[in-house]
Amino acid sequence: MSTVYFLVQQTMFFSIPLLIVALGGMFSERGGVVNIALEGIMVFGAFAGIVMIDAVQSAGIAINGQLLLLLAILTAAATGVLVSLAHAYASIHMKADQVISGTAINMLAPAFAIFVGRVINTRGTQQVRFEDWFHLEKVPVLGSIPVLGDMLFTNAYITTYLGFFILIAAWALLYKTKFGLRLRACGDHPQAADSAGISVYKMRYAGVMLSGVLAGIGGLVFVIPTSREFNATVSGYGFLALAVLIFGQWKPLRILAAAFFFGLLKAVAAGSSGLPLLKDIALPSYFYKMMPFIMTLIVLAFTSRKSQAPRAAGIPYDKGVR
Amino acid sequence: MNEIKQRGLWGLLGFSSALSSFAAIAVGLLFGFFLLLIANATDAAAGFRTLITSGFSDLKSMGQVLYFATPIIMTGLSVGFAGKTGLFNIGATGQFTVGAYCAVFVGVRFSFLPGLTLCLAALLAAMLAGAIWGSIPGLLKAWLNVNEVISCIMMNYIGMYLVNYLVIQTIYNHRHNASMNVLSNANVPRLGLDRIFRDGNIVSSANGGIFIAILAAIAMYVILEKTTLGYELKACGLNKNAAQYAGISAKRGIVTAMVISGALAGLGGALLYLSGAGKNIDVVDVLAQEGFNGIPVALLALNNPIGIIFSGLFIGYMTVGGFNMQLYNFSPQVVNMIVAVIIYFSAFALLVKGFIQKLGQREKQSGKEAGGE
Numbered sequence: 001m002s003t004v005y006f007l008v009q010q011t012m013f014f015s016i017p018l019l020i021v022a023l024g025g026m027f028s029e030r031g032g033v034v035n036i037a038l039e040g041i042m043v044f045g046a047f048a049g050i051v052m053i054d055a056v057q058s059a060g061i062a063i064n065g066q067l068l069l070l071l072a073i074l075t076a077a078a079t080g081v082l083v084s085l086a087h088a089y090a091s092i093h094m095k096a097d098q099v100i101s102g103t104a105i106n107m108l109a110p111a112f113a114i115f116v117g118r119v120i121n122t123r124g125t126q127q128v129r130f131e132d133w134f135h136l137e138k139v140p141v142l143g144s145i146p147v148l149g150d151m152l153f154t155n156a157y158i159t160t161y162l163g164f165f166i167l168i169a170a171w172a173l174l175y176k177t178k179f180g181l182r183l184r185a186c187g188d189h190p191q192a193a194d195s196a197g198i199s200v201y202k203m204r205y206a207g208v209m210l211s212g213v214l215a216g217i218g219g220l221v222f223v224i225p226t227s228r229e230f231n232a233t234v235s236g237y238g239f240l241a242l243a244v245l246i247f248g249q250w251k252p253l254r255i256l257a258a259a260f261f262f263g264l265l266k267a268v269a270a271g272s273s274g275l276p277l278l279k280d281i282a283l284p285s286y287f288y289k290m291m292p293f294i295m296t297l298i299v300l301a302f303t304s305r306k307s308q309a310p311r312a313a314g315i316p317y318d319k320g321v322r
Numbered sequence: 323m324n325e326i327k328q329r330g331l332w333g334l335l336g337f338s339s340a341l342s343s344f345a346a347i348a349v350g351l352l353f354g355f356f357l358l359l360i361a362n363a364t365d366a367a368a369g370f371r372t373l374i375t376s377g378f379s380d381l382k383s384m385g386q387v388l389y390f391a392t393p394i395i396m397t398g399l400s401v402g403f404a405g406k407t408g409l410f411n412i413g414a415t416g417q418f419t420v421g422a423y424c425a426v427f428v429g430v431r432f433s434f435l436p437g438l439t440l441c442l443a444a445l446l447a448a449m450l451a452g453a454i455w456g457s458i459p460g461l462l463k464a465w466l467n468v469n470e471v472i473s474c475i476m477m478n479y480i481g482m483y484l485v486n487y488l489v490i491q492t493i494y495n496h497r498h499n500a501s502m503n504v505l506s507n508a509n510v511p512r513l514g515l516d517r518i519f520r521d522g523n524i525v526s527s528a529n530g531g532i533f534i535a536i537l538a539a540i541a542m543y544v545i546l547e548k549t550t551l552g553y554e555l556k557a558c559g560l561n562k563n564a565a566q567y568a569g570i571s572a573k574r575g576i577v578t579a580m581v582i583s584g585a586l587a588g589l590g591g592a593l594l595y596l597s598g599a600g601k602n603i604d605v606v607d608v609l610a611q612e613g614f615n616g617i618p619v620a621l622l623a624l625n626n627p628i629g630i631i632f633s634g635l636f637i638g639y640m641t642v643g644g645f646n647m648q649l650y651n652f653s654p655q656v657v658n659m660i661v662a663v664i665i666y667f668s669a670f671a672l673l674v675k676g677f678i679q680k681l682g683q684r685e686k687q688s689g690k691e692a693g694g695e
Binding site for chain 2: 034036086090094096097101104105106107110111112114115119126233235239240242243246284286287289290293294296297300301302304305
């Protein structure tokens with residue numbers, strides 16, 4: 001049983017950042033802007049958050065670990081918004097190719113993190129280390145629930161609960177509010193939205209900025225449980241989140257399922273030699289690493305003809321076009 | 323020559339296009355200088371001077387420029403060729419990696435091939451592997467309408483993990499966690515370039531690969547400008563529906579473009595790892611940067627094959643500058659940041675180009691714009 005608990009806990013660490021970032025991508029694309037810069041925004045968010053944690057910790061300020069984590073999450077979110085604005089400006093105002101602007105941000109992010117990391121680091125290395133003040137051995141009361149308590153409320157981080165909160169909030173925002181309806185309209189048929197008096201530019205900015213918030217947070221949430229230092233990379237998680245977004249067909253609940261599935265594959269890849277059942281099958285860990293991408297390709301192949309993708313995603317809005 | 327008369331020399335070189343690229347480069351360099359100023363104001367000027375001049379400082383550095391430029395000219399051609407057909411080949415990285423693996427595999431294992439034939443076989447294997455890797459997004463796009471950007475991203479990761487797995491299985495050097503060294507006759511001949519481009523006794527890594535890259539660029543130019551195939555591919559890129567209406571099979575065009583594009587990137591992988599500079603495929607889960615660098619190379623040249631040679635040399639030149647800049651304790655990542663800013667602003671290139679053309683029209687009053695493109 002303990003193996004199962006361990007696997008579930010590990011899956012959480014991998015799935016939650018995927019979930020958060022893919023939901024971010026969802027807001028951007030449902031608003032009509034393709035955001036392949038998720039990877040880069042994650043790096044920026046994680047970098048800012050970890051630098052902030054490191055600054056507080058090395059200054060010797062006594063602060064509650066969970067409070068510090070929340071402050072770091074806010075820092076990451078703010079950084080994410082700033083970076084996403086660069087993408088929004090290029091793709092909405094300048095009508096630039098959204099893929100190119102995204103590529104630029106992806107290229108900038110790791111270089112920026114290494115360069116600035118070396119400048120601010122007294123040791124002159126690019127890695128930013130931090131101490132783990134955030135780990136929850138066991139959540140009071142909830143941790144004592146049988147089975148569920150072992151899976152979700154022991155050996156956990158509050159980021160897990162944040163992920164579920166974001167999921168519910170994202171679902172409600174997209175389907176139950178005026179904002180969500182307008183955003184979706186701008187992604188599917190901006191001309192119609194415009195003629196109904198909705199400012200397509202503003203809605204698209206909002207969508208991209210939301211994706212910046214969530215990708216920034218997602219970057220930090222990825223680093224905290226899995227590492228003790230940040231080394232200017234989020235290991236392709238932004239692109240994996242893009243796969244989750246497609247696998248989840250741009251819908252929040254399906255994205256949740258896809259994120260868990262991909263997270264499970266990642267957890268298995270990370271521990272495939274340690275898990276009793278999988279040890280006997282003895283598939284190489286590379287197999288599990290490749291699986292999410294292969295499966296996304298297959299899903300793409302089967303769904304692209306009647307894809308659920310927002311119809312106007314990737315096309316700059318031009319008022320003059322009928 | 324007729325063309326030159328018609329459009330004027332500047333028009334043929336796409337002068338207004340080139341101007342927008344230069345503007346993007348200028349903004350990028352300015353950004354880089356500000357970064358250096360913020361990081362360390364006292365050394366910033368010296369560091370920046372090193373960055374932009376050291377590629378020409380001696381013959382060895384110039385040789386290194388050629389060495390760094392070779393693979394990214396190839397990936398630039400790959401991105402550019404697909405771009406001419408209206409496809410964004412962000413998968414050059416994956417095609418580059420599988421090409422590199424196949425080249426190294428042949429270079430290590432096919433010891434029965436004598437002399438230069440081993441090198442040729444390795445290059446061919448790389449092109450084939452890259453072509454296959456490129457054909458998958460092409461087929462998916464042509465027949466199932468799958469967005470090539472997304473499928474290329476997926477293929478990049480699949481390629482990277484697959485190559486890491488295969489390196490470990492077939493040509494693994496445990497001590498360095500990398501691929502084995504290729505046989506010496508698998509390397510592209512140096513043609514004496516290393517002896518021309520050297521500093522005293524220190525030879526550079528320049529080799530015949532640069533000529534292969536230039537030949538590939540010329541071949542791409544000929545295909546695009548002088549053959550029916552190229553005409554059809556460009557027609558697909560300019561207006562798919564119009565091309566279809568004129569009886570050109572857009573589906574076949576897409577697949578052909580991706581196959582050629584993949585082969586070019588794959589060849590780039592071979593030229594890097596068969597350069598004789600002692601580079602091996604490291605088993606790390608990181609996508610090859612050379613593939614991504616093809617994007618700015620192609621963008622700066624606006625997909626023009628001859629222009630790609632120069633923009634590739636430019637990025638290679640900057641890479642050498644960034645390397646030498648470490649003398650002043652600046653990390654070479656500055657170059658990547660400058661390149662990123664250049665990409666960002668070349669995304670606006672169309673706008674800038676339109677603006678310049680408008681200026682040109684105003685000057686001429688006649689409204690007859692002679693500019694290229």
